[in-house]
Amino acid sequence: MSLRVGWNFGSTAEDECQDAVMQEPPCWTATSAVLKAGRELSSWLLSNLSPPSSPLVSSFFCKDPFASRQSPNPSCLSQPAASHTPYPPPTPSLISFLPQELLEEIFREYLHGPTSTSPSPSNPLTGSFRRILAATGTKTTPFTLAHVCSSWRDIVMSNPLLWAKLCALRPEPQDIPVFEFWLSRSSPYPLDLTIVEGRGNQKADLNDTTCQILLSASAHSPRWKAISLQLGRDLEALFVTPSGPTSLQLPSLRGFRLDLVDWSTEGSQCMSRMLSKGPELQSAAWGSACQIPCFFSDTPWAGLHTIQIGHVNLSDLLQILHVATALHTLFIDYLQVDCSVPSPLTGTTYRIELPSLSSLTLLRYDSLVPLFDSLRVPSLSSLALKFGMGSSLAYDAGWRSLAGLVHHSSCRITSLTWSDDLHPEQQFLGKIDDTYASIFFHLHDLRIESPVGKKTVETFSPLGGQCHNLRALRTFELRDCTAEYDSVLAIIACSHLDWVDIKLRDEAGMCRHVGLPQRSASLVS
Known part of the structure; x- marks a missing residue:
């Protein structure tokens, strides 16, 4: 299969489907004497030319041979030069001298590198290329x-x-x-795939476009x-019926994420079991819309390195x-704890050991x-x-429990986001001072996302009375100061x-970022 890309970006949506699948340009063969002579003459001329010294010769070296340009008039070549000053030769683009391997790496970083979380209004992509792209937020x-x-x-075209x-972001039929x-x-490279269903109608009919994309x-x-x-819920039947894609072969799957809106528990579990069959699976994530996971033995929990759970x-x-x-x-959006029901391990000395868990x-x-x-x-x-120690009733008990976790685990907390x-804030600062020796002796990175004021700044500044406690601190971030x-x-x-990265907010709502190193203060709305 080949493509003549829809180079005309002003084409209508109806033309995009036709522009997407086209033929490669034909491979021409010089069969006539004129073409053969022209090819031989061009080979001789280019092989015997010295480095560019004139505008005409420079154009052969500096311009893309396939780029559109107006051919010079042959009758003018033998005439003497005009009295006016000629235009300077074109300046060669440095990127044209880069090796192909380096260009491929640049392209890959440009296409697959970090992006914004959502497409901005200034996104230059149009038509299908706003919905079929490498990742949400990419600009090319x-x-x-x-x-x-x-x-x-x-x-x-030659680099898979x-x-x-x-990423198929709310695809439409022409996509x-x-x-x-x-x-x-x-093909044949491993595929990182994201599919976000388009907005359905109120009748919750089957979304044919997303269905075809999934198939x-x-x-x-x-x-x-x-x-x-x-x-959405309209696509649940596609995976729970015998005629659906239930026999997926997943030998290379290393991670999945499911956000199944309004799906039943049975449908969510069916999808989870289907994707959990991969022998190389290491990461599993369920969004907050999924009313799972409940424990089921056929999921390879023992081999998972990363688990994210919505509820x-x-x-x-x-x-x-x-x-x-x-x-x-381990990442959990909402942990439901019934305080009236004691933990199954309460009152016992047994604890679940997770020897490799480094991030919670x-x-x-x-x-x-x-x-x-x-x-x-x-x-x-x-x-x-991200919710402190929970409710007010559990605040002091939560700090004692955290200190006990660090003590009986013999772990070192080097990074804290709070x-x-x-x-x-005064209550938090007091706990930092009280639990410094038992919890935060090795604290290296501190990020505080809730609103704080002058007291927090003074605590962690050279003028503060408690700064000497956090000798290991190297990075400090305040998101609302x-x-x-x-x-x-x-x-x-x-x-x-x-x-250091501190976001200052004044009474008018204006924000000023102050950072270190080599970052000057700037105003943002």
Whole structure:
């Protein structure tokens, strides 16, 4: 299959489907005497020319031979030069001298590198290329790079790795040929695939476009390396019926993410079991819309390195952690804890040991005591608590439980992300001072996301009375600070900090970022 990319970006939506799948330019063969003579003359001329010394000769070396340009008039070549000053020769582009391997790496970083979280209004992509792209937020596609010149087109079309990341963002019917062409170009490389269902109607009828996209993608399931699906309830029947794509072959799948909106528990579990069959699976994520996971034995929990769960109750989580012994990273959006029901391990000395768990992130919860009292995590170094210690009733008990977790695990907390909108900053600062020796002796990175004021700045500045406690601190970040600018400068002057990022907010709502190193203050709205 080949392509003449829709180079006319002003084409209508109806033309995009026709522009997407085209033929390669024919391979011409010099059969006539004129063509043969011209080819021989060109070969002789280019092989005997010295380095560019005139505008005419320079054009042969500096311009893309396939670029459109107006041919000079042969009758003018023998005439004497005009009296006016000739135009300077074209300046060669340095990028044209780069090796192909380096260009391929540049293209890959440009296409697959970090992007914004959502497409901006200034996104230059149009038509199908706004919906069929490498990732959400990207500003270019392989099609755009292939439009620059013939040499770039050859590199893009001959390198499957540039096509190995694909996102279908609310696709429309005319996007299907572009999606299928992209899939074919990515072969045989492992595929990183994201499919986000388009907005359905109120009758919740089957979305035929997304259905066709899923069926086309399932034909390439042996190449799936990572899959992310955000699907509505109308597509649940596609996976639970015998005629659906239930026999997926997933020998290369290493991670999946499911955001199944309004799916039944049975449908969600069916999809999870289907994707959990991959022998190389290491990462599994369920969005907050999924009413799972509940524990089921046919999921290879023991081999997972990363688990992200949108909503889970404590009893199901403990069952999962009991067998997930290879876990490195755990991320939970909402941990449901029934404080009236004691933890299954309360009152016992047994704790679930997770020898490799190094990063723990919790977004929302009522109490952390039952979880912390049930674990032993000797490798834990990064801790993110986005809801403080939970409710006011569990605040002091949560700090004691965290200190106990660090003590009986013999772990070192080097990175802390903290957010607490329920309690004043003075209460948090007091706990930092009280628990310094037992919890934060090795603290290296500190990020505070909840609103703080002058007191926090003074605490961690050279003028503060508690700064001497955090001798290991190297990076410091405040995301919502109302302190005065002069107070913040004291932190910038603190020589032992390697990196500082503070977002100051005044009464008018204007924000000023102050950072270190080599970052000047700037105003943003």
